[in-house]
Amino acid sequence: DAKTTQPTSMDCAEGRAANLPCNHSTISGNEYVYWYRQIHSQGPQYIIHGLKNNETNEMASLIITEDRKSSTLILPHATLRDTAVYYCIVSLYGNKLVFGAGTILRVKS
């Protein structure tokens, strides 16, 4: 599984967009980019995933660069409830998830 690199922590003002970067320079052609988040004392929650194209759902948008070596998760209007650890994971479809340390996102009022 390709390794990912994320910033340790980020702050975001409530109501503003939160942009969380992830580097995955060794990603292979058939590996997907997955994003999960974990709010304190809960299990990880699936957010979004993509292969090549940008993706959007009710929670977030995923922007993948053309060379697929990096991606950005965008939470369009962050709220205090979005404070969590965000994990960027690269994996084959259906394969195990290898979690790194993730990014601690703090949304502040």
Added chain:
Amino acid sequence: DAGVTQSPTHLIKTRGQQVTLRCSPKSGHDTVSWYQQALGQGPQFIFQYYEEEERQRGNFPDRFSGHQFPNYSSELNVNALLLGDSALYLCASSLWGSGYTFGSGTRLTVV
């Protein structure tokens, strides 16, 4: 629609004992994976079950074993418990190839 259900929520065991954790997958899901999350760390993959067979395994000793039943529910067994086995144990279910839904976990404390 019930999500992933894990039991018990908390458990205290003594070193050397054995423990069984249980997981009921989300309705419609057929694949169950187990993860161990130590305090302050990301979840670590233990193994995955599909069609009642272990399909993938992480770097965990044979003291960790599992089972999947015909109704897709699963058990995680840990023998000869060590203090270092204290962690949050997470179960995740999926329909083979789709995104994973995680349960809230079982907090295991070994004393």
